[in-house]
Amino acid sequence: MQLTLRGDYAVRVMVDLAGRPADASVRTTDLGRRTGVPRPYLRKVIQDLARAGLVRTRRGMSGGVSLLAPPTAVTLRRVIEAVEGPIHLNRCLIRRGLCPRDRTCPVHPVWARVQALLMRELEGVSIGELAGVAPTPAAATRGDHSW
Numbered sequence: 001m002q003l004t005l006r007g008d009y010a011v012r013v014m015v016d017l018a019g020r021p022a023d024a025s026v027r028t029t030d031l032g033r034r035t036g037v038p039r040p041y042l043r044k045v046i047q048d049l050a051r052a053g054l055v056r057t058r059r060g061m062s063g064g065v066s067l068l069a070p071p072t073a074v075t076l077r078r079v080i081e082a083v084e085g086p087i088h089l090n091r092c093l094i095r096r097g098l099c100p101r102d103r104t105c106p107v108h109p110v111w112a113r114v115q116a117l118l119m120r121e122l123e124g125v126s127i128g129e130l131a132g133v134a135p136t137p138a139a140a141t142r143g144d145h146s147w
Helices: 005-018 027-033 038-053 077-086 110-121 138-141
Strands: 057-058 066-069
Touching: 005 027, 005 066, 005 077, 005 110, 027 038, 027 066, 027 138, 038 057, 077 110
Parallel strands: none
Antiparallel strands: 057 066
8 A cells, every 4th residue: 555646745735734824825836846746736636625625725816725724633534535535455444245255354354453553543643743733642642742
């Protein structure tokens, strides 16, 4: 399993926006320059993020892109799924019966545990934490503040 370039770009964009003041609108040219996301990809990623209700876009001289929710309320999973769709390690995890062997396969329970662990980890990290807006709960209890 590998995160696509589009997913990586979406995370970069959201972390950059999370590091800006609340309600700050960022021009797409500045966003592209800071994140290294090529312009054609940037438009598509922003459209996906807007469709998912994560960002707002405004046209015009005072236009740009801004977050709709507080950065600490947006999980890494939500950002990735906004551009990639639902995350599934294997087709047998999409829905019961999709794979004829899902009830008898000795590996199925392993895929299910790994899937659950991945979802927990992606849900447990906000873009605000990645942008340094708030410490992670796990890091705070460990005393680790390096993001």
